[in-house]
Amino acid sequence: MTRDARYDILFEPVTIGPVTAKNRFYQVPHCCGMGFNWPQTHAKMREVKAEGGWAVVCTEECMIHPTSDYSPEPQARLWDAYDVKCLALMNDAVHRHGALAGVELAHNGVGTQNLWTRMKPLGPSNRAGVIGVPTQTRAMDKADIREMRRWHRNAALRAKEADTDIVYVYAGHDSTVLMHFMQARRNHRTDEYGGSLENRVRLTREILEDTKEAVGDRCGIAIRLAVDELLGDDGITSDGEGREIVEMLAELPDLWDVNVADWANDSVTSRFGEEGIQESHIAFVKSVTTKPVVGVGWFTSPDTMVSQIKRGVVDMIGAARPSIADPFLPKKIEEGRVEEIRECIGCNICVSGQHTSTPMRCTQNPTMGDEWSRGWHPETIAAKGSDDGILVVGAGPAGLEAARALGQRGYRVALAEATTELGGRVTWESSLPGLSAWARVRDWRVGRIQDMANVEVYRDSHLTPENVLEFGFEHVLVATGAAWRKDGVGITNAATIPGADGDNVFTPEDVAAGTGITGPVIVFDDDNFYMGGVVAEKLRNDGHDVTLVTTGTCASAWTENTLEQHRIQERLLECGVEIVVSHNLKAIGDGDVDGACVYSERVRALKARSVVMVTSRQPNDSLYRVLADDNDKLEAAGIKSVQAIGDCAVPSIIAVAVHDGHRAAREMDSPPADPDLPFRREYIALADAV
Numbered sequence: 250m251t252r253d254a255r256y257d258i259l260f261e262p263v264t265i266g267p268v269t270a271k272n273r274f275y276q277v278p279h280c281c282g283m284g285f286n287w288p289q290t291h292a293k294m295r296e297v298k299a300e301g302g303w304a305v306v307c308t309e310e311c312m313i314h315p316t317s318d319y320s321p322e323p324q325a326r327l328w329d330a331y332d333v334k335c336l337a338l339m340n341d342a343v344h345r346h347g348a349l350a351g352v353e354l355a356h357n358g359v360g361t362q363n364l365w366t367r368m369k370p371l372g373p374s375n376r377a378g379v380i381g382v383p384t385q386t387r388a389m390d391k392a393d394i395r396e397m398r399r400w401h402r403n404a405a406l407r408a409k410e411a412d413t414d415i416v417y418v419y420a421g422h423d424s425t426v427l428m429h430f431m432q433a434r435r436n437h438r439t440d441e442y443g444g445s446l447e448n449r450v451r452l453t454r455e456i457l458e459d460t461k462e463a464v465g466d467r468c469g470i471a472i473r474l475a476v477d478e479l480l481g482d483d484g485i486t487s488d489g490e491g492r493e494i495v496e497m498l499a500e501l502p503d504l505w506d507v508n509v510a511d512w513a514n515d516s517v518t519s520r521f522g523e524e525g526i527q528e529s530h531i532a533f534v535k536s537v538t539t540k541p542v543v544g545v546g547w548f549t550s551p552d553t554m555v556s557q558i559k560r561g562v563v564d565m566i567g568a569a570r571p572s573i574a575d576p577f578l579p580k581k582i583e584e585g586r587v588e589e590i591r592e593c594i595g596c597n598i599c600v601s602g603q604h605t606s607t608p609m610r611c612t613q614n615p616t617m618g619d620e621w622s623r624g625w626h627p628e629t630i631a632a633k634g635s636d637d638g639i640l641v642v643g644a645g646p647a648g649l650e651a652a653r654a655l656g657q658r659g660y661r662v663a664l665a666e667a668t669t670e671l672g673g674r675v676t677w678e679s680s681l682p683g684l685s686a687w688a689r690v691r692d693w694r695v696g697r698i699q700d701m702a703n704v705e706v707y708r709d710s711h712l713t714p715e716n717v718l719e720f721g722f723e724h725v726l727v728a729t730g731a732a733w734r735k736d737g738v739g740i741t742n743a744a745t746i747p748g749a750d751g752d753n754v755f756t757p758e759d760v761a762a763g764t765g766i767t768g769p770v771i772v773f774d775d776d777n778f779y780m781g782g783v784v785a786e787k788l789r790n791d792g793h794d795v796t797l798v799t800t801g802t803c804a805s806a807w808t809e810n811t812l813e814q815h816r817i818q819e820r821l822l823e824c825g826v827e828i829v830v831s832h833n834l835k836a837i838g839d840g841d842v843d844g845a846c847v848y849s850e851r852v853r854a855l856k857a858r859s860v861v862m863v864t865s866r867q868p869n870d871s872l873y874r875v876l877a878d879d880n881d882k883l884e885a886a887g888i889k890s891v892q893a894i895g896d897c898a899v900p901s902i903i904a905v906a907v908h909d910g911h912r913a914a915r916e917m918d919s920p921p922a923d924p925d926l927p928f929r930r931e932y933i934a935l936a937d938a939v
């Protein structure tokens with residue numbers, strides 16, 4: 250296939266100081282939960298993106314000195330020669346594919362906690378830290394400022410030693426000391442580093458100059474700046490100080506990487522933001538500098554990318570999440586395979602990896618994070634290991650991904666789905682407020698399967714054990730999913746909540762289906778991820794009086810990890826949902842519900858005609874259990890294996906179901922050598938590694 254000429258502009262080279270990017274695709278720095286704990290996992294993950302056509306591939310935040318210690322969250326580090334080796338691993342890997350490697354040097358100032366290094370957190374002024382630990386930052390004196398400059402310079406030199414092409418001066422996201430110096434609300438100094446904007450920008454200017462002088466002969470120097478904090482007059486704004494900062498430093502860096510702060514605004518989920526959402530904030534930058542400008546905006550459409558460049562918004566298409574969901578996005582555009590792009594759904598499960606200090610996962614890309622540990626590649630997969638046929642029962646995320654990947658391997662695949670619609674949970678969940686982009690999980694897979702002559706899809710085909718035994722295929726993957734429980738059993742309640750068997754009690758599936766719910770409604774959330782909040786929002790939009798009763802201390806508590814909690818609570822309050830936190834349900838009557846404080850057990854009377862239970866899910870595993878329990882029948886039917894996958898095996902998030910479907914496909918006729926350790930570990934060197 251050949252590339253559409255409309256997209257040629259995306260493949261023009263861009264000069265960044267002394268280095269040149271081969272095209273306009275730029276993987277901006279992004280966290281990945283790998284960092285100092287998993288350097289080989291990290292290097293391979295970035296390499297795959299370089300292979301996929303990104304002209305620039307950057308690290309996540311890279312700590313310049315132990316006074317900026319983000320432990321336990323694993324960020325990159327450049328503290329000594331060991332870290333140079335780790336960074337060189339990535340750089341060499343990225344260079345193998347003709348891409349440039351960038352490093353985002355960072356000192357987190359008031360955002361650090363230094364739990365491991367126990368060094369004193371530093372900031373422009375004596376202030377509480379912003380990370381929520383009971384510690385403060387010390388106002389840097391002149392000696393500290395000199396040290397900060399020296400640390401940054403040394404880190405830049407180490408980056409150069411590791412053969413880095415682009416070195417960042419990082420002043421974005423409200424999380425770096427340079428940003429903190431620039432913010433009037435955090436900088437209360439009275440010396441030449443405080444007061445006027447020029448003074449507050451001084452340290453950034455000095456560090457930019459230091460970095461240029463130290464490594465600018467060989468490395469492009471990038472600045473990452475949040476030009477708007479979306480705080481109005483309380484913060485930096487793109488029509489105020491944000492613009493002035495860019496004007497002051499316009500030609501100093503070799504590249505401007507501009508965004509909005511904080512991270513929750515920059516990586517806004519699809520529930521709360523759209524493609525290109527940052528344009529109105531960053532569009533001015535190109536009119537102020539002649540240097541190339543990179544911006545992000547959840548870009549997955551090549552037409553939007555071309556439009557951004559032609560209209561002079563940016564010079565390079567910045568991407569974090571779109572490059573995670575599809576590391577081969579540039580290649581697919583280049584080779585005229587646009588319909589094959591696996592578009593990011595904007596769910597921020599990847600972000601949760603950083604917050605849980607584990608290598609990130611991706612809902613759309615099951616190979617993400619397993620490139621090194623399992624040797625998985627997002628585009629290639631081993632050819633089939635036999636001529637066996639595989640029956641996949643259930644076309645939710647797990648079944649669709651298994652069928653797709655098995656089809657790619659060349660197996661004969663039959664995918665049977667009980668209903669007339671494919672997609673399972675993503676189909677009904679994507680009808681809930683703000684979740685329409687989640688249908689991409691289904692659509693990408695259905696699109697790929699449609700092109701495969703060896704994959705047969707049977708809709709409206711509810712399979713019984715007898716149907717499966719008669720089918721005549723050698724392997725069976727049971728991907729029949731899970732259903733929300735009505736009985737209230739979950740994290741908090743081990744037994745049925747009295748009254749939960751009434752016909753005024755419903756599940757999220759009932760809400761999506763519009764089943765006769767009458768208000769006022771209580772949504773009882775003991776799951777504490779997105780479902781309780783989104784169901785409450787939908788019911789409120791439908792005109793009901795809604796109370797969200799949650800066992801958590803806030804609405805949708807786990808969504809802190811996807812950067813959404815604040816927005817969810819705000820939206821629920823704005824649309825008129827009453828939120829009752831830290832409460833369990835004790836009994837459900839006809840019109841009256843007893844809530845109970847999870848701490849004191851104090852009972853609170855609540856009014857509700859209907860209750861929606863969002864507690865936990867029950868696997869739909871009866872088909873699997875009947876089959877798996879009767880070896881004789883399986884043998885007689887010529888069935889060699891039966892496996893439950895996805896929610897049918899263990900109800901979990903969509904990303905886990907997709908990963909499980911993918912794993913089952915990879916391991917068909919090719920089980921891991923050591924089933925007790927089915928992946929490679931990274932070992933910590935026991936001796937001095939330097």
Ligand code: ADP
Binds near residue numbers: 644665667674710894
């Ligand atoms: P997962 O997240 O594990 O993929 P889902 O619940 O999203 O699970 O999807 C499961 C799918 O399986 C649903 O579309 C459901 O209609 C289908 N299904 C359930 N039982 C059967 C069955 N016996 N035969 C065929 N399809 C089934």
Ligand code: SF4
Binds near residue numbers: 600
């Ligand atoms: Fe996009 Fe979700 Fe994957 Fe992150 S986890 S890259 S938001 S699809």
